[in-house]
Amino acid sequence: MATPAHGEDSDDGMDEFMEKFKTQKYKNAFSESNWEEEFDKVPMFMKTAPEEIDPTKDPDLACIQSIIHDDDKTPEEQAMSLKDEGNEYFKEKNYKKAVVSYTAGLKKNCSDLELNAILYTNRAAAHFHLGNMRSALNDATAAKKLKPDHIKAIVRGAQCCMELCHSAEALQWCDEGLRLLPTDKKLQDLRAKADKMKREAERDARKAKVKAKKEQNEREALLAAIKERGIKLLKPETPQHKGSDSEDNDGDGGSSRTLADLELGGISSQETIGAQVYMDELGVLHWPVLFLYPEHRQTDFISAFCENSSFMDHLEVMFGEELPPWDTERKYQTQNLQLFFEDREKGNLYQVNLEKSLLNVLQHQRCFVKAGTPSFIVLVSKSPFSKQFLSGKKVQRLT
Structure with a gap:
């Protein structure tokens, strides 16, 4: 058997591969329309590296990276x-x-x-x-x-x-x-x-310190003014004390905390969008006050009720020419209204004289201010709902 001359035969299949080009067109050849895009896929000529390299999909690029x-x-x-x-x-x-x-x-x-x-x-x-x-x-x-x-x-x-x-x-x-x-x-x-x-930071720190000191002095003056007036504040409810207004007793049979024990947030309102009692430059207190209408499940809120103003002063404005839309029977007119505050400890109701000032009422021995917001119940005198609501309750009229 004759031995083939060197170069006439090959075991790498290259000759067979080259012969195919005579009859078959190379399927993966670059075209005029995509050559730049395809060229950019060649690892040696890439303009940017891919985010992730998967050796099974990009073996050439993985090889270069390994090098x-x-x-x-x-x-x-x-x-x-x-x-x-x-x-x-x-x-x-x-x-x-x-x-x-x-x-x-x-x-x-x-x-x-x-x-x-x-x-x-x-x-x-x-x-x-x-x-x-x-x-x-x-x-x-x-x-x-x-x-x-x-x-x-x-x-x-x-x-x-x-x-x-x-x-x-x-x-x-x-x-x-x-x-x-x-x-x-x-x-x-x-x-x-x-x-x-x-x-600038040092300047802002100085301003903040002065402001904090001023607010602290105003806070102390406010608490002193409340204490001087004999107004009793209740501790706001917390989850662990739910159901009782306070765990402290001030000795008068109520459950108010002493003013000295009040934290700075102790007189902020929980019911009334953050409004707080404040003292003006004349030393007069202005309270956030909440009015409750149980018959219609409605409320009214006065953000700054001057302690020297009477309830009638505000009610005449609230129920003047324009009555609230929920009062479809037009019953809520000042001459028909009754105002009460509740003794939260005993459950009794105290009817308020509408001509009295807010301060006069807050100084009553059984009136306690909870969460910094005095609240009052408003009823229509002698109405069916009023009679039912007051039935079984002990009501005392304030003179």
């Missing part, structure tokens, strides 16, 4: 390759991928301190653009520790402190950088902004 991360290289070479990879991601504004690459480079633990400082600084920049200011500041600090004269790290650290509103720290970073490079415009501008921020 970059080749363990045969020194830690310094691997760290440099990962730094370059991170820089490419950074240019593409893919900051998350950049962080991953820079982190992988740092994990190589190479002995090149300057390279490690650059990796930290670059990762700080990526974190900065992602809004991770605390992580960016930590990386800038680590870079400066490795290379104290690394201006980029110092600038980044100052920028992070500014974003975190740490003006004093930002000034320290800027001063440290300006000692190394006094003419650096970026550091000069950052220092000016940090100094302005620091002065």
Whole structure:
């Protein structure tokens, strides 16, 4: 049997493969319409790297990546390759991928301190653009520790402190950088902004302190005025004390807390959108007051009822020419109205003289102000609902 000459036969099938082109067209050839798009899929010519690399779908790209991360290289070479990879991601504004690459480079633990400082600084920049200011500041600090004269790290650290509103720290970073490079415009501008921020923060802190002191004095004066008038405040209900107005007793048979025990929120209203009693410049108290209409399940709220005003003063306005829409029978007219407050401890009702002032009523020994809001029940005199509502209740008329 004759031995074929060298090159006349081959076991790699190339000859057979080439013969096919005489009769069959290559199916995956580039066309004039898609060659640029297809060219960009070739790993060596890609303009941007894909977000994720699946070795089963992109074996060529995975192979190139494995070459970059080749363990045969020194830690310094691997760290440099990962730094370059991170820089490419950074240019593409893919900051998350950049962080991953820079982190992988740092994990190589190479002995090149300057390279490690650059990796930290670059990762700080990526974190900065992602809004991770605390992580960016930590990386800038680590870079400066490795290379104290690394201006980029110092600038980044100052920028992070500014974003975190740490003006004093930002000034320290800027001063440290300006000692190394006094003419650096970026550091000069950052220092000016940090100094302005620091002065504004100090000014705001002074204003806040003065305001807090003023509010505390006003609060103490308000509580003293309430105590002087003999008005009794109930502790607002809490889940653990639901069903009882207070666990304290003031000695007069009621369940009010002493004013000295009241916390600052003790006289805020829970029922009336946050309105509170206040004292005007003349020393007169103005209370948020709630009116309840059980017959119609309606309420009215007066945010600032002067303690010297009578109930009739307000009722004549509330039920004057224009009656409420829910009063379809037109019964709620001032001459027909009765006003009551409830003794929350005993359940008794006390009918209020409409000509009396709010202060006069609040000073009654059985009147307690709960959650900072005096509340009163309004009924139509001698109406069927009124008779039913008052049936079985002990009612006492105030003179």
